[in-house]
Amino acid sequence: MKNYKPAPDLLKDRVILVTGASDGIGAAAAKSFAAHGATVVLLGRSIRKLEKVYDAIEQSGAPQPAIYPMNLEGAAPKDYEELAVTLEQEFGRLDGLLHNAALLGTLTPLEQYDLEQWAKLMQVNLHAPFLLTRAVLPLLKKSTDASVLFTSSSVGRKGRAYWGAYGITKAACENMMEIWADELETNTPIRVNSIDPGAVRTTLRAKAYPGEDPNTLRRPEEIMAVYLYLLGPDSRGTNGQRTSAQ
Ligand SMILES: NC(=O)c1ccc[n+]([C@@H]2O[C@H](COP(=O)([O-])OP(=O)(O)OC[C@H]3O[C@@H](n4cnc5c(N)ncnc54)[C@H](OP(=O)(O)O)[C@@H]3O)[C@@H](O)[C@H]2O)c1
Structure with missing residues (x-):
């Protein structure tokens, strides 16, 4: 998968x-999907940052993207329903969903973990992907080949001291991915998997490892092969898998 060579028009039509499409891995994924022919819906909380990604895609000559501003921290179930209605009106279906947005929080021992931060991370990293998947399920069912991808982390696959709610929400997302995959395996066109990006040069990584030289890390653009594989038709039949980008 890591050496996968995507066809130029892999995601045509x-x-x-993509959630968290304004920065880091999400912005790179959105640009990469568009470059391979997809119409990308950019979801994020900062319109200004989303517009930069939008402009880059538009200027590249890729299919025109769409912006959907949404702060996952304060979003209620009705906001996800509204998003689904808008997508239905604009596109009539959804062929791919990348759950990428996440908050890191401050790395702290569980004993002293701040409860406000706990609630915020649960909301953005766990409740949002659940509510969003559920809201757009009818649209995914209208696709002939739909792929949902959850973003995990090494600390979601094995608990590690001080990673607190971040690690816990990532572990829960892996389990949620497996439940969705199992439930949707028969009688739907939807496959559901997760991806651990590995160490990538982004704001989130720099916050987690302030002493690290970012130049030793891969850039988001360099880890797109597995993302493209999982969102495109070549991964048909891959379901319920915990994958890694590096
Ligand atoms: N980088 C790594 O080494 C690494 C390793 C393992 C896993 N991951 C995972 O990879 C994914 C992407 O991370 P990244 O490193 O690219 O991080 P990043 O650069 O911090 O980007 C995170 C994205 O999520 C968005 N986001 C955060 N809170 C949001 C909210 N309340 N509502 C809407 N959008 C929100 C951010 O928006 P703003 O631009 O407005 O902040 C940004 O677009 C995450 O799921 C992360 O856990 C990353």
């Missing part, structure tokens, strides 16, 4: 929603 696919509509793919």
Whole structure:
């Protein structure tokens, strides 16, 4: 998968929603999906940052993307329903969903973990991907080949001291991915998997490892092969898998 060579038009005619598309891995994924022919819906909380990604995609000559501003921290179930209605009106279906947005929080021992931060991370990293998947399920069912991808982390696959709610929400997302995959395996066109990006040069990584030289890390653009594989038709039949980008 890591050496996968995607066809230039791999995602032609696919509509793919990317959360946290304003920065880091999500911005790179959105650009990469668009470069391979997808119409990308850019979801994020900062319109200004989303517009930069939008402009880059538009200027590249890729299919025109769409922006959907949404702060996952304060979003209620009705906001996800509204998003689904808008997508239905604009596109009629959804072929891909990348759950990428996440908050790191401050690395702290569980004993002293701040409860406000706990609630915030649960909301953005765990409740949001659940509510969003549920809201757009009817649209994914309208696709002939839909792929949902959850973003995990090494600390979601093995608990590690001080990673607190971040690690716990990532572990829960892995389990949620497996439940969705199992439930949707029969009688739907939807496959559901997770991806651990590995160490990548982003704001989140720099916050977690302030002493690290970012130049030793891969850039988000360099880890896109597995993302493209999982969002495109070549991964048909891959379901319920915990994958890694590096
Ligand atoms: N980088 C790594 O080494 C690494 C390793 C393992 C896993 N991951 C995972 O990879 C994914 C992407 O991380 P990244 O490193 O690219 O991080 P990043 O650069 O901090 O980007 C995170 C994205 O999520 C968005 N986001 C955060 N809170 C949000 C909210 N309340 N509502 C809407 N959007 C929100 C951010 O928006 P703003 O631009 O407005 O902040 C940004 O677009 C995450 O799931 C992360 O856990 C990363």
